[in-house]
Amino acid sequence: MTRNNSCLITPQPNALGLTKRVQGIDHLGADITLNVVEERPLTIWLNGQEIVTAMTIGDYSEYLAVGFLSNQGMLAKDETVLSVSFEPELQTIVVRTDKPTNYETKLQKKTQTSGCAVGTLFGDIIETLEGLTLPNSKVSTSWLYSLTKQINQMPSLYLSAGAIHGTVLCKENQPLVYMEDVGRHNAVDKVAGWMRGNQISGADKIMYTTGRLTSEMVIKCALMGIPVLVSRSGFTAWGVELADQVGLTLIGRMRGQRFQCLAGSERLIYDRSFEGEEEDQKHRRKSAQ
Amino acid sequence: MTRNNSCLITPQPNALGLTKRVQGIDHLGADITLNVVEERPLTIWLNGQEIVTAMTIGDYSEYLAVGFLSNQGMLAKDETVLSVSFEPELQTIVVRTDKPTNYETKLQKKTQTSGCAVGTLFGDIIETLEGLTLPNSKVSTSWLYSLTKQINQMPSLYLSAGAIHGTVLCKENQPLVYMEDVGRHNAVDKVAGWMRGNQISGADKIMYTTGRLTSEMVIKCALMGIPVLVSRSGFTAWGVELADQVGLTLIGRMRGQRFQCLAGSERLIYDRSFEGEEEDQKHRRKSAQ
Numbered sequence: 289m290t291r292n293n294s295c296l297i298t299p300q301p302n303a304l305g306l307t308k309r310v311q312g313i314d315h316l317g318a319d320i321t322l323n324v325v326e327e328r329p330l331t332i333w334l335n336g337q338e339i340v341t342a343m344t345i346g347d348y349s350e351y352l353a354v355g356f357l358s359n360q361g362m363l364a365k366d367e368t369v370l371s372v373s374f375e376p377e378l379q380t381i382v383v384r385t386d387k388p389t390n391y392e393t394k395l396q397k398k399t400q401t402s403g404c405a406v407g408t409l410f411g412d413i414i415e416t417l418e419g420l421t422l423p424n425s426k427v428s429t430s431w432l433y434s435l436t437k438q439i440n441q442m443p444s445l446y447l448s449a450g451a452i453h454g455t456v457l458c459k460e461n462q463p464l465v466y467m468e469d470v471g472r473h474n475a476v477d478k479v480a481g482w483m484r485g486n487q488i489s490g491a492d493k494i495m496y497t498t499g500r501l502t503s504e505m506v507i508k509c510a511l512m513g514i515p516v517l518v519s520r521s522g523f524t525a526w527g528v529e530l531a532d533q534v535g536l537t538l539i540g541r542m543r544g545q546r547f548q549c550l551a552g553s554e555r556l557i558y559d560r561s562f563e564g565e566e567e568d569q570k571h572r573r574k575s576a577q
Numbered sequence: 578m579t580r581n582n583s584c585l586i587t588p589q590p591n592a593l594g595l596t597k598r599v600q601g602i603d604h605l606g607a608d609i610t611l612n613v614v615e616e617r618p619l620t621i622w623l624n625g626q627e628i629v630t631a632m633t634i635g636d637y638s639e640y641l642a643v644g645f646l647s648n649q650g651m652l653a654k655d656e657t658v659l660s661v662s663f664e665p666e667l668q669t670i671v672v673r674t675d676k677p678t679n680y681e682t683k684l685q686k687k688t689q690t691s692g693c694a695v696g697t698l699f700g701d702i703i704e705t706l707e708g709l710t711l712p713n714s715k716v717s718t719s720w721l722y723s724l725t726k727q728i729n730q731m732p733s734l735y736l737s738a739g740a741i742h743g744t745v746l747c748k749e750n751q752p753l754v755y756m757e758d759v760g761r762h763n764a765v766d767k768v769a770g771w772m773r774g775n776q777i778s779g780a781d782k783i784m785y786t787t788g789r790l791t792s793e794m795v796i797k798c799a800l801m802g803i804p805v806l807v808s809r810s811g812f813t814a815w816g817v818e819l820a821d822q823v824g825l826t827l828i829g830r831m832r833g834q835r836f837q838c839l840a841g842s843e844r845l846i847y848d849r850s851f852e853g854e855e856e857d858q859k860h861r862r863k864s865a866q
Contacts, residue, residue, distance in 0.1 A: 308814040312839035315718070315851050320837060327792055327813035329699060341699045343792060343815075410618060410630045429604070451789045451811030451829075470791060470813055500740045502759060503616055503632060522740030524616035524759055525597040526632075541739075548609060550601035562604050 297465040297482065299444035299454070306345055307449050323449040327470045333382040334362055337392050345445070345452070345469050349374050351481030352474055353381045359480050359508045361413050362391040369484075413507060422515035422535045423491045430560035432518060434461040435496060436542055440567060444468060446498075455479050456496040457488075457514075463496075472499030476508050483512060490514035501527040501540050510534045516552075518542050523550055543567055586754040586771065588733035588743070595634055596738050612738040616759045622671040623651055626681050634734070634741070634758050638663050640770030641763055642670045648769050648797045650702050651680035658773075702796060711804035711824045712780045719849035721807060722834055723750040724785060729856060733757060735787075744768050745785040746777075746803075752785075761788030765797050772801060779803035790816040790829050799823045805841075807831050812839055832856055 300306065310324045331341045332353045339362065344352060350372045357363035368386045375381070435458050445452050445468045453472035457465040457479045467478040476497060483490065490513030499505055500521040507530065509517045517531070518539045528550045531538040537552030544566040549556060589595065599613045620630045621642045628651065633641060639661045646652035657675045664670070724747050734741050734757045742761035746754040746768045756767040765786060772779065779802030788794055789810040796819065798806045806820070807828045817839045820827040826841030833855040838845060 310812070310814060310817050310839050312837055313842040313845070314838070315834055315836045317845075317847055322812070322837065322839065324812050324814045324817060324839070327815040331699075410620075449811075451813060470789075500759075522738075523599070523611070523613050524740060525599060525613045526616040528599050528613060545604055547604045548601055548611065549603070550599050550611065550613070553602040556602070556606075558606055 295442070295463045295466060297467065298442060299446075299466055299468050300347070301443055301445045301448040303347065306347060306445060325445055325449045325452050325470060329379050331378075331380045332356060333380065335382075335384055335388060335392060342474060343471055344474050348467065348478045348481070349381050351467075351478040351485065352469075353383050353481065354484055355477035355479065355481030356474075357383055358484055359477055359511055361416060361511070362389060364390060413511075417507060417510060417530065417534055420510055420534050422510060422513065424535065424555065425492065425515045425537070426555050426557050427494065427516050427537055427539075428460075428557045428559045431458075431461040431494070432539065432542060432547065433545055433560055433565075435463060435494070435518070436520075436544075438463055439466065439496060442466065453498045454496075455498070457483070458494040458496055459492055460494075464493075472497065473504065473508070475499075476505065480508065480512050494518060497521075500524065501531075501538055503527050503530055506530045506534075506536060506538070510536055518547075523548075584731070584752045584755060586756065587731060588735075588755055588757050589636070590732050590734045590737040592636065595636060595734060614734055614738045614741050614759060618668050620667075620669045621645060622669065624671075624673055624677060624681060631763060632759055633763050637756065637767045637770070638670050640756075640767040640774065641758075642672050642770065643773055644766035644768065644770030645763075646672055647773055648766055648800055650705060650800070651678060653679060702800075706796060706799060706819065706823055709799055709823050711799060711802065713824065713844065714781065714804045714826070715844050715846050716783065716805050716826055716828075717749075717846045717848045720747075720750040720783070721828065721831060721836065722849055722854075724752060724783070724807070725809075725831055725833075727752055728755065728785060731755065742787045743785075744787070746772070747783040747785055748781055749783075753782075761786065762793065762797070764788075765794065769797065769801050783807060786810075789813065790820075790827055792816050792819055795819045795823075795825060795827070799825055807836075812837075 307323050307325055310322050312320050314320050326345055327343050328346045329341050330344050332339045370384045370386050373382045439456050452468050453475050454468045455475035456463045465482050467475045469475040493514045494516040495509050495514045496518045498520050501519050501523045503526040506527045516537045520542055523540045531551035537555050539547050539549045541548045545562050596612045596614055599611050601609050603609050615634055616632050617635045618630050619633050621628045659673045659675050662671045728745050741757050742764050743757045744764035745752045754771055756764045758764040782803045783805040784798050784803045785807045787809050790808050790812045792815040795816045805826045809831055812829045820840035826844050828836050828838045830837045834851050
């Protein structure tokens with residue numbers, strides 16, 4: 289399995305500051321020492337506007353901030369990001385654009401009457417999706433089998449500490465960027481930030497996530513222009529409806545060689561037959577909930 | 578196992594509107610029909626202030642709204658809730674108090690300079706925790722074993738549809754209120770809303786959750802006054818630190834008779850020995866991530 293060599297960003301389970309050794313006791317009353325993932329608040333600002341405090345493991349903060357703002361529709365595709373300044377001591381990151389964004393104008397108007405305008409913003413995102421149709425990409429089952437095997441076996445914080453989510457941007461059977469975070473949406477947003485920063489199109493990509501296929505996950509994937517979303521976890525009804533609406537192929541409960549496809553199944557190519565291969569115990573995910 | 582008869586609120590996996598039948602295709606190319614959980618936006622208002630749009634399965638909206646506002650510190654313990662009005666068609670719920678809340682005053686001041694004030698609010702919650710010490714309650718391992726077995730086997734949306742989180746308020750070895758939701762925090766907030774509405778103290782309770790033991794989960798549990806938090810899932814380092822700080826007993830990776838305790842282990846009573854009992858395959862949770 290040499291493919292991982294060409295993965296551009298891989299998890300760094302041994303990086304300083306991402307995990308901590310914690311003492312405790314187990315069901316036998318025996319002393320244990322566990323490797324536990326870190327979690328820190330990061331407050332994201334867009335120009336002079338405080339937007340959100342996210343809980344994050346703390347790596348790739350610049351990608352997280354830019355990806356979050358893009359996926360929330362607060363930073364449009366044509367807006368120029370002038371700078372992203374991370375202040376580790378203040379646990380703050382400021383994304384600056386060349387002119388006030390459309391979001392700030394909207395927010396300013398809205399806060400005069402009712403505050404945070406989350407509902408309005410949410411309505412706007414749903415409206416954006418209405419005009420969107422993703423590329424009609426075919427997906428081979430051989431890619432899916434190869435991807436899940438590579439992703440499960442790649443060294444990661446999940447394998448060394450657990451209690452963390454992962455999102456992997458892939459092309460055909462190749463993982464390209466594998467991000468992890470305590471928040472499942474953060475991992476997706478970091479991928480989005482990487483894509484925006486490197487001007488990478490989503491059109492020929494597959495997004496793999498350990499998180500559930502909820503409306504929010506489908507919306508993010510669609511806004512990133514990625515036509516295929518694969519997860520180890522299950523679905524919500526609205527996630528499936530939105531996927532149908534934008535032409536996204538939605539594959540869930542992908543474990544070993546088993547999966548369920550609830551949207552876009554006409555784009556699946558069964559080029560590798562099911563051989564009943566199961567995941568080995570060691571790589572089975574069960575704790576990052 | 579007749580104990581569940583005295584559980585006050587149990588999941589209603591067959592209730593109308595909580596799941597939907599969805600058609601799809603599996604790894605063999607065979608047609609499948611799955612039971613999938615619903616997910617709907619619910620915008621929560623506090624008096625004249627729009628607060629958040631939560632994605633929820635749609636049951637117990639009143640408890641969700643009141644519990645969310647309480648757990649966010651937006652609705653203090655001494656504030657009187659006059660009414661909670663749910664407008665299903667507008668997917669909106671309004672919590673009204675007898676006078677403007679402290680939160681609204683603070684928000685109004687803050688929005689004049691920088692907007693949503695999420696960071697400020699977050700700082701306030703951390704400050705509240707600094708003055709808090711939970712009751713020094715003992716926890717028997719026999720309770721833990723009994724609770725996890727009852728909870729795993731109780732009919733639930735998780736068992737019938739998957740992709741959903743659960744939170745159960747318990748007393749000793751008795752589950753009292755079992756809430757489920759697509760968002761793991763929503764399930765906790767519904768329990769908090771139920772406790773507030775029924776003036777139930779957390780002091781002699783145990784909170785069981787399927788979600789990870791992150792800072793946010795520990796903060797909610799502490800604000801609810803519950804001294805014991807148990808999860809099937811793992812920990813974050815900050816979750817453990819906060820639990821230590823407020824005197825919360827934190828038990829994670831509770832599966833079958835196995836668990837890990839990373840805070841408050843001196844309060845554990847080993848009154849039932851480990852017999853190596855494992856969860857049966859059918860009740861193992863693995864998909865609500």
